[in-house]
Amino acid sequence: MKKPLLIALAAVLLLVPLLHLVFPPGHALHLSEFYVGLLGKFLCFAICALALDLIWGFGGILSLGHGLFFALGGYGMGMYLMRQIGRDGQYQSDLPDFMVFLNWKELPWHWALSDSLVGQIILALAVPGLLAAVFGYFAFRSRIQGVYFSIITQALTVAAMLLFFRNETGFGGNNGFTDFKRIAGLAITSPGMKVGLCVASGIALIGCYLLARWLTQSRWGRILQAIRDAEGRVRFLGYDPVAYKLSAYVISAMMCALAGMLYVPQVGIINPGEMSPAASIEMAIWAAVGGRGTLIGPVFGAFFVNGTKSVFTAVWPEGWLYVLGGLFIAVTLFLPQGLMGLARRFKR
Amino acid sequence: MIKRFLLGCLLAWSASAWALPPELAARIAAGEGDDRVAALQQALAAGDDSLGPFLRALQDGRVRLKGGQALVIAEGAAAPADAEEPMLNNRMRREIDAALAGLDLLSTDRDTRAKALATLRDDADASKLALFEKALAAERDAGLRSQLNALVAGAKLSSTDAAQRKAAATELAGSADPATRALLLEKLGSETDPAAKAAMQKAVADIGDRLAWGERAQLLFSGLSLGSVLLLVALGLAITYGLMGVINMAHGELLMVGAYATYSVQQAFRAWAPAAFDYYLWLALPASFLAAALVGAAMERTVIRWLYGRPLETLLATWGISLVLMQAVRTLFGAQNVAVENPAWLSGGWALLPNLTLPYNRLAILVFAGLVLGGIATLLARTRLGLMVRGVTQNRRMAACVGVNTAKVDTLAFALGSGIAGLAGCALSQIGNVGPDLGQSYIVDAFMVVVLGGVGQLAGTVYAALGLGVLSKLLEGWQGAVLAKIALLLLLVLVIQKKPQGLFALKGRSVE
Numbered sequence: 001m002k003k004p005l006l007i008a009l010a011a012v013l014l015l016v017p018l019l020h021l022v023f024p025p026g027h028a029l030h031l032s033e034f035y036v037g038l039l040g041k042f043l044c045f046a047i048c049a050l051a052l053d054l055i056w057g058f059g060g061i062l063s064l065g066h067g068l069f070f071a072l073g074g075y076g077m078g079m080y081l082m083r084q085i086g087r088d089g090q091y092q093s094d095l096p097d098f099m100v101f102l103n104w105k106e107l108p109w110h111w112a113l114s115d116s117l118v119g120q121i122i123l124a125l126a127v128p129g130l131l132a133a134v135f136g137y138f139a140f141r142s143r144i145q146g147v148y149f150s151i152i153t154q155a156l157t158v159a160a161m162l163l164f165f166r167n168e169t170g171f172g173g174n175n176g177f178t179d180f181k182r183i184a185g186l187a188i189t190s191p192g193m194k195v196g197l198c199v200a201s202g203i204a205l206i207g208c209y210l211l212a213r214w215l216t217q218s219r220w221g222r223i224l225q226a227i228r229d230a231e232g233r234v235r236f237l238g239y240d241p242v243a244y245k246l247s248a249y250v251i252s253a254m255m256c257a258l259a260g261m262l263y264v265p266q267v268g269i270i271n272p273g274e275m276s277p278a279a280s281i282e283m284a285i286w287a288a289v290g291g292r293g294t295l296i297g298p299v300f301g302a303f304f305v306n307g308t309k310s311v312f313t314a315v316w317p318e319g320w321l322y323v324l325g326g327l328f329i330a331v332t333l334f335l336p337q338g339l340m341g342l343a344r345r346f347k348r
Numbered sequence: 349m350i351k352r353f354l355l356g357c358l359l360a361w362s363a364s365a366w367a368l369p370p371e372l373a374a375r376i377a378a379g380e381g382d383d384r385v386a387a388l389q390q391a392l393a394a395g396d397d398s399l400g401p402f403l404r405a406l407q408d409g410r411v412r413l414k415g416g417q418a419l420v421i422a423e424g425a426a427a428p429a430d431a432e433e434p435m436l437n438n439r440m441r442r443e444i445d446a447a448l449a450g451l452d453l454l455s456t457d458r459d460t461r462a463k464a465l466a467t468l469r470d471d472a473d474a475s476k477l478a479l480f481e482k483a484l485a486a487e488r489d490a491g492l493r494s495q496l497n498a499l500v501a502g503a504k505l506s507s508t509d510a511a512q513r514k515a516a517a518t519e520l521a522g523s524a525d526p527a528t529r530a531l532l533l534e535k536l537g538s539e540t541d542p543a544a545k546a547a548m549q550k551a552v553a554d555i556g557d558r559l560a561w562g563e564r565a566q567l568l569f570s571g572l573s574l575g576s577v578l579l580l581v582a583l584g585l586a587i588t589y590g591l592m593g594v595i596n597m598a599h600g601e602l603l604m605v606g607a608y609a610t611y612s613v614q615q616a617f618r619a620w621a622p623a624a625f626d627y628y629l630w631l632a633l634p635a636s637f638l639a640a641a642l643v644g645a646a647m648e649r650t651v652i653r654w655l656y657g658r659p660l661e662t663l664l665a666t667w668g669i670s671l672v673l674m675q676a677v678r679t680l681f682g683a684q685n686v687a688v689e690n691p692a693w694l695s696g697g698w699a700l701l702p703n704l705t706l707p708y709n710r711l712a713i714l715v716f717a718g719l720v721l722g723g724i725a726t727l728l729a730r731t732r733l734g735l736m737v738r739g740v741t742q743n744r745r746m747a748a749c750v751g752v753n754t755a756k757v758d759t760l761a762f763a764l765g766s767g768i769a770g771l772a773g774c775a776l777s778q779i780g781n782v783g784p785d786l787g788q789s790y791i792v793d794a795f796m797v798v799v800l801g802g803v804g805q806l807a808g809t810v811y812a813a814l815g816l817g818v819l820s821k822l823l824e825g826w827q828g829a830v831l832a833k834i835a836l837l838l839l840l841v842l843v844i845q846k847k848p849q850g851l852f853a854l855k856g857r858s859v860e
Contacts, residue, residue, distance in 0.1 A: 026364075031769065062660045064664075135841075138845050139845065142844075142845045142846065144844060144845065146659055146660060147595050147659045147660065147663060148799070148844055151795055151799060151844070152664060152840065152841045152844050153846075154792065155792065155796070155837045155838075155840050155841055156837070156838075156841055158792055158837055159833070159834045159837035159838055162830050162833055162834050163830075163834055165830070166830055253812035277792070281664070281667050284664060285664065288664060298439050317674065318678070318679065319672045321672065321674065321675035322666070322671075322672055322676075324667065324671055325667075325668040325669065325670070325671030325675070326672065327668065328664050328665055328667055328668020328669075328671065329651055329665050329668040329669060329672075331664075332655065332661040332662075332664050332665040332668075333651065333654055333655070333665065336661070
């Protein structure tokens with residue numbers, strides 16, 4: 001069951017460049033740019049679902065703030081992309097357009113690394129990781145569990161969203177970042193770049209999946225699951241749950257940041273809307289629909305939910321929220337194990 | 349030609365019952381600048397009816413000078429060839445504008461007077477004092493009176509006599525009007541006389557003190573008002589979450605249901621009983637309670653019932669319900685905000701001080717929150733249903749053993765909490781926008797209040813709601829609304845770190 005997924009993902013990743021780049025547009029086998037972009041987006045969402053599953057399905061921690069880490073990763077990448085626009089912006093200035101608009105004369109201090117891709121990637125992973133470490137340390141040390149943890153992660157995310165909406169924060173306010181032109185000197189709209197980003201997302205997903213599988217099968221993973229099932233008993237046995245939960249939380253946050261980093265160049269925009277409570281809760285439903293506590297489930301779930309969303313927003317936009325709401329209700333009531341549980345039931 | 353002109357003159361003379369002394373009119377129309385202004389002031393102080401038409405004719409270029417006489421030419425009539433047209437420089441034009449506005453102050457039409465006041469605000473000097481006082485004596489409209497008072501004070505302050513300026517400043521020290529303070533500050537900049545300056549400084553300080561009290565009261569009131577809104581929003585949650593332990597993410601949407609029920613009742617009154625429109629709220633209150641309670645009962649029966657003891661699942665399922673409810677409202681009422689009007693008795697406000705007005709709708713919500721709180725407290729403490737709810741909360745199994753129908757109590761309690769959310773929605777419709785997103789903006793606040801207040805009892809919810817309301821307004825005044833909100837959210841995070849059961853939680857010894 002696990003190998004087929006990897007094989008399928010790898011096959012898709014080989015096929016995408018072939019179908020998009022080798023077959024010319026108009027050919028029956030040509031894969032259009034739209035679908036390459038869509039696939040890339042879904043792969044990023046799958047990473048998020050996997051990240052959430054790692055702490056929720058295996059650690060029993062439901063974070064409703066993973067949108068924050070996703071967005072932070074995206075903003076990290078976005079800063080680099082904004083700098084890459086160079087003087088091609090509307091104001092033909094060295095500074096990003098929104099800074100010219102705000103009449104700023106130089107880059108704020110937190111943009112110091114924004115000229116270097118590597119520096120910005122490290123920053124985009126380190127900042128969410130650090131934030132998760134600090135926040136998680138205090139939360140887990142105070143033994144905040146269950147719903148309380150969900151609520152404070154949500155509060156944190158809302159606070160961050162409000163902060164990013166402000167122009168003074170230096171992240172473009174309401175509009176966020178957009179109008180990207182190139183990555184490392186290469187045009188962001190070129191077919192090669194599109195395919196490259198999509199394949200990179202796929203590789204990142206495979207990497208995250210393998211990491212998550214290794215982690216959950218290790219001793220660390222077994223203790224994490226034990227904490228999920230009976231935290232008090234694990235503590236009485238002499239383990240420190242804080243260390244396990246915290247490490248899981250930080251790894252999960254950084255996975256989400258990675259997904260955000262790959263997502264932003266593919267959709268071409270990042271704004272504080274990504275930190276809205278709804279966005280974070282939707283991530284939870286991807287994992288829940290696929291099946292918590294399995295690693296393939298969330299990947300399926302992300303593809304299933306977002307695929308349905310794409311279909312509905314094209315065919316019957318008003319109906320989508322009914323379907324999404326229905327999914328939330330139906331999955332929690334009838335499918336606590338998600339699609340994976342359903343599949344398992346049919347197998348038997 | 350000349351005959352026709354004279355005829356015109358005669359007509360003009362007779363039509364306007366000319367009482368302005370001709371030599372004064374001539375002095376206004378021609379001569380040295382200072383003398384002309386003085387003549388104008390003199391005529392204005394006399395307050396004559398014919399001055400207005402004469403000045404208008406002067407403005408329109410219908411006055412001619414001939415042989416030391418100012419002649420008014422009737423509209424449409426031709427001017428005599430040998431008559432001289434009077435010169436009007438900018439100063440003279442300004443003086444005439446001000447004089448006309450001064451005359452308008454005595455008009456019987458309120459709008460004309462208000463317009464005249466607006467014109468005169470920048471041009472209030474000592475010369476018009478007599479006119480202002482005359483207008484003040486006749487003015488009955490309270491709003492215009494206070495504006496006139498400010499003008500009088502301003503006129504006195506610009507007097508050339510230092511003693512009079514000092515007297516005016518001393519007189520003004522008794523005022524509590526922000527506009528007066530601004531005026532004093534302006535005049536203070538150009539004051540040279542030390543005695544007058546001291547008097548002005550004292551007046552500014554005195555008014556500042558008085559205003560400070562008004563501002564403090566305003567801050568406290570808006571804090572309490574926000575607190576009462578938060579309390580209303582959180583009270584329903586205090587029952588569903590605080591007592592029953594259900595994380596209801598659709599609580600905000602129950603508010604929305606209540607608000608839309610209010611809107612529907614309003615529309616029904618508008619269509620069928622427009623005469624009784626002012627009383628629609630009395631029907632809207634029970635309607636919003638019932639609508640939200642029914643939705644809540646349906647939610648409990650179909651979804652939440654199966655998820656007791658699984659709070660994370662409840663959270664997700666109720667989030668799903670909230671999405672469905674929001675979309676349902678969009679389908680039924682459209683995605684745009686709808687307009688809910690205040691009944692006449694809720695619009696306007698109670699002006700306590702010049703800088704402190706308490707809007708009636710806010711006051712009503714404050715009272716209403718208190719009533720709802722009292723109602724719930726009584727219901728929980730004194731009725732059979734309350735007894736059963738408390739019993740099921742404290743020990744579900746034991747309650748079932750002694751014959752309490754726990755399933756029914758759950759449904760009733762949840763419906764009650766939802767109904768209170770509906771009432772809150774009705775109240776919110778009186779102070780803000782009603783739209784499909786109404787609930788989303790309150791859900792985080794509502795949880796914040798309940799979690800801060802601690803679960804399982806109402807008193808904590810009250811402290812938390814009022815405390816958060818006042819604190820948030822204080823922070824807003826200091827750092828702006830967005831940063832205040834961020835600070836409060838971080839405060840929530842900190843409080844949960846330290847006291848996961850809330851600030852006012854009941855003490856217990858259980859570990860998990």
